[in-house]
Amino acid sequence: MTASPGQGRLPAAYLTAGSSSFTEFVGAQAPELLPGRRALPSTPMVEAPHGTTIVALRDGTGVLVAGDRRATMGHVIANRDMEKVFATDEFSLVGIAGTAGVAIEMVKLFQVELEHYEKIEGVLMSLEGKANRLSAMIRGNLGLAMQGLTVVPLFAGYDLARGTGRIFSYDLTGGMYEEREHHSIGSGSHFARGAVKKLWRPGLDPQESLRVAVEALYDAADDDSATGGPDVQRRLWPTVARVDAEGARFVPEAEVEQVVTDVVAARAGNPGGAR
Template sequence: MAPRDPADSVHQAPTSSFTDHLTRHRPELLPSSRSLGPSSHGSAAELAPQATTIVSLTYAGGVLMAGDRRATMGNMIASRHIKKVFPADNYSVLGIAGTAGLALDMIRLFQVELEHYEKIEGTPMSLDGKSNRLAAMVRSNLPLALQGLAVVPLFAGFDTQHRAGRLFSYDVTGGRYEEYEHHSVGSGSVFARGALKKLWQPNLDEEDAVRVAVEALYDAADDDSATGGPDMVRRLWPVVYVVNSAGNREIPERELQQLSRDLISRRTAAGLEA
């Protein structure tokens, strides 16, 4: 049996970056390494389902992120049940807008990246480290973004060092920007941001923060056909996560259902009075 070559990369010391590990050994598994190939059915951007509106805002003691449930493909609704907000680890969450398939792969890779780092280093990655690592992943997707398959995430988490919730936005080149109050991405982001500007206040409590997020998504759905509002028939509500010193927590559907019903009742009453 031939002796192992010490230069063999398989036997090198493990790297704390799972993405770097894949780049060395199985680069074809990375989302950014996919080859589109020719298509006779139109551009990939037209054929790929698109995830739409995500909102995020800070509140007293933490940060919140929420997303609607609709994905579109051109002028068609591709899905009414998609989830766009996910926990990245115990103290951070990630929301995606853009090409749904690539975005979901990026989320899974980012989750493994953070878990792998903690196992190798014996300590969780800092919030700044997480946001920078996500920026590198977005940047690696730039060749596909230039072909219309962009992924634009929102990242939020509780900074255990500064004891505060923080929020980061990105552009398709991997540019990272810290937002200090609220932000939104996706096709309905302009309308959601307008609502957030009027509804957000410093030091909101958690209950009011959830209400503001639900109302911002409702306003986005009112003007953007790619954003799905609360669906009373199918009993579909936004996905909402809060992150604070206790970690991340998904808001139960029963609470979101009641908030949505109250919102629609208020809007209906205001319309009748007008």
């Protein structure tokens, strides 16, 4: 990957036209730098922080993605304010669950992959193209997943060609599935998904979808110890972002705080959440 001593020039591979995929270039020139190509000890399981829970739902204008802030390592809270939702380019978001370090590294590589494609081709990659590239990255991580270092992201974006928001989920082998209305991943996903089913309806406005996401994460935290609930003392709120025709952006913390405060107050007399 470096020039020969005394030459002071980049290797020919850097100066030759090739694929618009940054991942393919690295795989050809220095495959050991890719997360899925690194050798690990033969130990069957590696203890590392894990992040959960992520919720995504479509509303009247786009897609909202929200994640709690807790990362766990076994029965220990490894981190209380982890960020699990990322903007991957101008019109897409990704939320991560699984082994935190590997997941964050994969997201950073995915961000570079999309930026590299745009610079080489001069246009944004299609939303399905982005979803397929992420699928290939997850498939490349299968070896690490077999040793316990799993990564299961949730991808959402605004399809400029169709004029609508779309959600994609994955399995450990890179299998990709489009979710029509909403989805959740992580250890608290079963509880969050059940909450969203009861509260979601077509055509929600952005404020209503934010309320649904906060309610779902609250229910997940109520039943799943790995999911962090609203931390009023530390002022830690879920990370929330949305993507629509105007692009991907994060919901201001003050707006999230207000919704969380309303949800907590509404449940003060009825912690179970029944209505």
